[in-house]
Structures are given as C-alpha cells and as structure tokens.
Amino acid sequence: MAAVVATSDLRRPAVFAVETVAVALCYYAAGRLGLMRELVVEGAVFTPVWPPSGVAVACLLIFGLRSAAGIALGALLVILSLTAFRPVVLCTVAGNTAAPVCAYLMLRKVGFRTDLARLRDGLALVFLGALTAMLLSSTTGVGLLVAIGKLATDSFWHVWLAWWVGDAMGVLLVTPVLLLLPALRRPPPLARWKEAAGLTLITLGVVPLATHSPVSLLFLVYPLLVWAALRFRLAGSMLCALFTSVLATIAATDEVGPFAGLTRVEVMIKLQAFNGTMALTALLLxxxxxxxxxxxxxxxxxxxxxxxxxxxxxxxEPEHGRPVKETDRLHPRDNPRSP
Incomplete structure (x- = not known):
C-alpha cells in the first residue's frame, strides 16, 4: 500500500509538468500564428485576433487553475521570441496570465457550462470571459508601454482599444472551438456528412469572394452562419466564423477587398466590427x-x-368503462359469494 501511495505521489508532479509544458506549447504556437498577421495603430503593432487568449481560457475551463503555470510560461516564450528579456517583461506576462484566470473565475462564479448549451453560457462567455476579463491584459500591456516611454500618452486609447478587442476576439472565436474537442462523439450519419460537405464547399467559395471582392459583400457570410447554426449548431457555426475571420484578417492586413483605400484606424474598426458581430451571431444563435x-x-x-x-x-380498468364493484376487487378466496 505504501508503494502505491508513493507511486501516486510521484505521478502527480510528473502529470502537472507535462500539462504545463503542453499548455505552454499550445499558447506559444497560437501566439506565433497570431503574429503572422499584424496591424499598426499609432505606431504600435497589434494582432486583430489574438488566439492565445482563447487558448488560455479554454485550457483553464478544461483543466482548471493548474493551467495557469503553462499560460504564464507560454506568454513568456511568446514575448522572448519578439524581444530580449527585461524585468518589465514579467509585468506583461502577469497581465496576460491574470486576464484568462479572471475570466475563468468569473465564469465559474456564474455556473458556466463548457458545452455552451444555454443562452446564459454564451452571454457569460461574451460579456465576462471576453469583454470584461480582457480589460486586464490590455490595460496592463498598454499602460506598461506608456510607463516605459515606448508609447505616447495621447495614443493610449487607440492602442488600448486595439489590444482589448484583439484579446476579446481570441476568446470569442477560439475558446468555443476548443471547448468542443473534449465533447466529440461518434461521427454523424452519412446524410449529415453530405450536408456538411455541401456547406463546406459553399463556404470555401463564398467566404474568399466576400472578404476579397472590391465590392462590399461581407453580408454574404451571415446566411452561411445561420445555416451552420441551424443544422450543426455550435460546431458548424463557430468553425465557419473562425474560417471567415482568418480570411477577413488576411484581407485587412493586405488592405484588399472591402478594406482597400482605408486608413489604418478605419481598417481596424471595420475588421473588428465585422469579426465581433460575426462571432456574436454564431455563438449566441x-x-x-x-x-x-x-x-x-x-x-x-x-x-x-x-x-x-x-x-x-x-x-x-375493465373494458367499456364498467365500474369495478367492491366485491370484485376481493380475492376469490375472500369473496363470500364465491362457491
């Protein structure tokens, strides 16, 4: 028995170490993907959608608070891939870790369910997990840039808004998709596969046209979101929204299609407004x-x-609704009229 207890005690740190490294690698990979497309606002570089924030919130909801160490390590790796280590880097790491932890605690407080099967769960993820909690990371990060003199004070609000919306979009677009992975079951029947293939082919044709056409055709995406939500619910609608957001971000950073001829601030506003309304439509519907x-x-x-x-x-009851006499309910042995 003592040997079994000792083995169990040894496994716990090993499992924690493996989970921490796995979460850190996922966070780092998501960060590198997010950094592939950037926008410049008031001289500051930011990503329109920051996937690591969605990865961090999903890991906390699935594995619990023990994922916080992996999130901090992943945030540190992302920052070190961009700049040399300095003590102020730890403040940014703390903000990027505290924001998803705050989202996790608030969602637990309101009884959030990871299957997102209730409207209240979708609203909680939007207003608590994304819009409220991500205020912490954006305020910490931009405030630090102002404090060390890398950002002018009069540019604070533009950069802060871009940072906040990017983190929030990461939660709205990435977290629901990751929460679906543990709930995957056996594949649907063949008829659903045919419909899914048809929806996929139409999406692959319509979304690139809508996001890269010089004529503003972004509205064509919403019927696809409605179709995906009605037939495939959260899995279909969020995958469609994520794919559309990726192509819209590419078009915005390349300044083509509906984003051509706009200033940097106008590109940011148009892209984030589109991503936000699309994510809200897919998630809440x-x-x-x-x-x-x-x-x-x-x-x-x-x-x-x-x-x-x-x-x-x-x-x-007897047939034809015949009432049951009291004597009929007695056992034949107890019925005085029986022979």
Missing part, C-alpha cells in the same frame, strides 16, 4: 438553438413519461 432543442426534448420526455404513467394506471 447556436446557444439559443441548442437550448430550444434541449427544452423540446425535455418536454417530449416528460410527455412520454406521463403517457406511460397513465397507461399503467388505466391498465387494470
């Missing part, structure tokens, strides 16, 4: 549809149970 389907199934199960109870209660 999917949550509403899933909640309504679950409610309908609950009502159907309750009706079925009620029918079974009524059938059980009426199973002993």
């Amino acid at each position: 999917s949550a509403v549809i899933t909640e309504q389907r679950n409610t309908r199934r609950s009502v159907e199960r309750a009706c079925q149970e009620l029918v079974e109870v009524l059938e059980h209660l009426t199973a002993g």
